[in-house]
Amino acid sequence: MDFIQNLGLGFSVALLPYNLLFCFIGCFLGTAIGVLPGIGPLGTIAILLPVTFGVSPEAALIMLAGIYYGAQYGGSTTAILINLPGEATSAVTAIDGYQMARQGRAGTALAVAALGSFFAGTVATLAIAIFAKPLTSLALSFSPADYFALMVLGLVASIALAHGSVLKGLAMILLGLLLGCVGTDSYTGAMRFTLGTLDLADGIPIVAFGAGIYALGEILRGIENESDAPVSVIPVNNRLPSLADLKEATAPVVRGTLLGSVLGVLPGGGALLSAFTSYAMEKKLSRTPERFGHGAMAGVAGPESANNAGAQTSFIPMLTLGIPSNPIMALMVGALILQGIIPGPNLITEQPKLFWGVIASMWVGNLILVILNLPLIGLWLKLLKIRPHFLFPTILGFSMIGVYSVGNSAFDLYLMAIFGAAGYVLGKLDCEPAPMLLGFVLGPLLEEYLRRAMILADGDATVLIQRPLSATLLAVAAALLVVILLPFIRKRRKEVFVEDE
Template sequence: MDLLANLVLGFEAALTLQNLGYATLGVVLGTAIGVLPGLGPVPTIAMLLPLTYALPPESAVIMLAGIFYGSQYGGSTTSILVNIPGESSSVVTCLDGHKMARNGQAGLALATAALSSFFAGCVATVLLAAFAPTLASVAFKFGPAEYFSLMVLGLLGAVALAHGSVLHAICMILFGILLGLVGTDITSGGQRFTMGFSELFDGIEFVALAMGLFGLAEVISNAGRQDDRQLVTKKLSGLWPSRADLRRMTAPAVRGTALGSLLGLLPGGGATLSSFAAYALEKKVSKRPRDFGTGVLEGVAAPEAANNAAAQTSFIPMLTLGMPSNAVMALMIGALMLHNIQPGPQVITNNPQLFWGLVASMWIGNVILVVLNLPMIFVWVKMLSIPYRYLFPSIILISCVGVFSVTNDVFGVFLMAAFGAIGYILLRLDCEVAPMLLGFVLGQSLEAYFRRAMLISDGSLWVFVERPLSAAMLILAATIVMTFFIPTLTRKRTEVFREAE
């Protein structure tokens, strides 16, 4: 009965004219940036963070969430029609989706992607509604030692699942943690790493860092890209699958949803990892594995279901534990903190309208996506002709205005520019910046919980192993570290991410 009452509360919040409008805006914008290669949910959400400052918290979170899971829908369009993934989670869809389009089945491939994503999104939302409150009640029993161990586990998990070198990922996380320590010391009140700038006394502005690392760095790295996108077909037909096609896609969509829902919970996991894992699983269980890559429907249904399910279940650890499982969730934490809302178990009890309104909006958003996506497919196809040279100046302008509106100071714009240059250099050095953002978001909390645990235990480090839950998480973290030194697993990890690139 409590769940039903909470869902009623959520739908009352989500179905207000304002929130319904922002949910629609979010999913439409998410589809659009998913369609346009070179953009993605991370830089888009980073750019829109300042604009959400003027919105009610519920509307802001509903819109940003819509952008995230909406981009998973849109990314499949370019993968299928142009063989260019609009979003990293849609890389696998190119393998069979584009082949289907070349075989005259573009409409069927697009419908398969949309319906599989819709099914996965609905199931993942049910899981969010059912399990998030339970996990939040468990989190209330966490002390400083448990939270510290959980964050260590999360950061090491992000290292294991980050692209590229493990050493690079560890360095990025440590760099992010150091950036999070800039400002006033939480205990002594002294200044740390501010270099005499009074603007840094309160720490580095999250919006400036996020927009620089993801918005400006993305613009710089893509500025020289050639506009050589060519559609495989300009006429689309068969946008509704037959009964036989529906039967064929059902089992792969169910398996992809289950796997994506699980991987979305993992630190460092998310839509991209889930889509690759679902494709690999589907190939293993198939009676015709050699057909994969030649244009089979199952190769589209499974990864598209997985990436959408992962996008929505990744909200569970972020909302209940305050643990971002990927870069987008780190940005969502930033959005909540702009509204003075601390992510964690207290979100459900202190802000029930926000939490349950978000859950309800995901159902509504998935319905809007499937209703809009297929009829508007010709609009999304037309968007593929927009040259990059028209997009990037507007992104820079929005970024500068957005940062200035939050900081009300030119220093924030210069800070964003500096992080844009740093982000570009890191991309050129094959260093993924997402672990750095996770380290920055968790850095202050990591320090705070460590200090609290030390105060409680009179300076004894044994507090982290004396408490069973904390010890279990540290053992799991140590196990993850040990896997870094197993050659077979290291090679396999490298092969997986090389295929993703």
């Protein structure tokens, strides 16, 4: 029982008062931004990234992690009480959670969401502790071709997230990869697409990219829907769920937890994919699927557990392989690099305190979050009283300071404005930003491993399918692509023929 010892080491780090304080700050901020629409974990972590330079690496990562999974808790609160998901991952929760609240079961829905998340967080913490070490040893035997195949699979999987056109999702990935090429080529030192300016020599800064696309994009969408109607919050009545409620929620929570834990590990996975998949699964499995959309408990319990489990296990590829599986993990990698630590298979042996401390802190953080979210829910609802036209300028202000402080570069703010405009236009063209951001993050790594694999194989492209692991991963990616493309093309053909008649 090696992992119990390791977890012991982790808790001894996580429970140090200093780290505990940062864990609390992270969870507190995470809940706040989860409740507030318009600012998400990506923007917040981006803003705090430069701040983490001044604290120890453990405290930095513990706080940033708390923001990510804390946002999953906060997001469900607004989804349930005002039908406004504070966080993209809570969009599914809003469907049935809000209906439950309207039927006078707001307290039950909130409690089930929080307790389900806590259960999921506990299981995910254990899962990371158990599987991290074997995965790390496995990762050490990965060849460049395997890494390449793994990332391709992650990218393809991320399209499953994007609703709407699969082909547009693919185009967004390629666009992201292409934008990731901007900057100095690591092999030859050649400047690529830098438009002759040194400001782009290190590539497009991810914070400016993310803040432009997400923060500015969200604000503009908010202004579109501006109305004078005050936000109506459904009062929370019965706080505790009955035993029957808990019994009803148990199976969806367990299923959501397992699903989220698995999907979180996938590159490209994480909280969002887990929540959507869990909702679809619960609806399929339910004996009363017609209740979904009208206040089905499983529609809250499943996705809420899944998104928290997914948020946590998405740390696995980052901590063990050094591959960020989503943009948020890319920022975590950035935080580690700021501290002079390169994440990868060696992290676990070189920085055991950091590695296990962060994992143990997740369980501590989940405990803090249950306390923050259940008894203190009234406090968070006060945040919603802030009028949107006061809120968005402050969110914008924080984002601008965040973008500027990463490199003290005024140029980065122009990039933020440009990507804000691009993000808004792309949204109007029915293009989802998530696959693009993932492509942008993985692009440099993908190219690096492809080039390395081709050098080793002397230009023989079949190297990518010669090893069993990479061949399997690529085959799965190809199969996945076919599965999501086929119904799409068939539907289109049907539409064409229908129009003909």
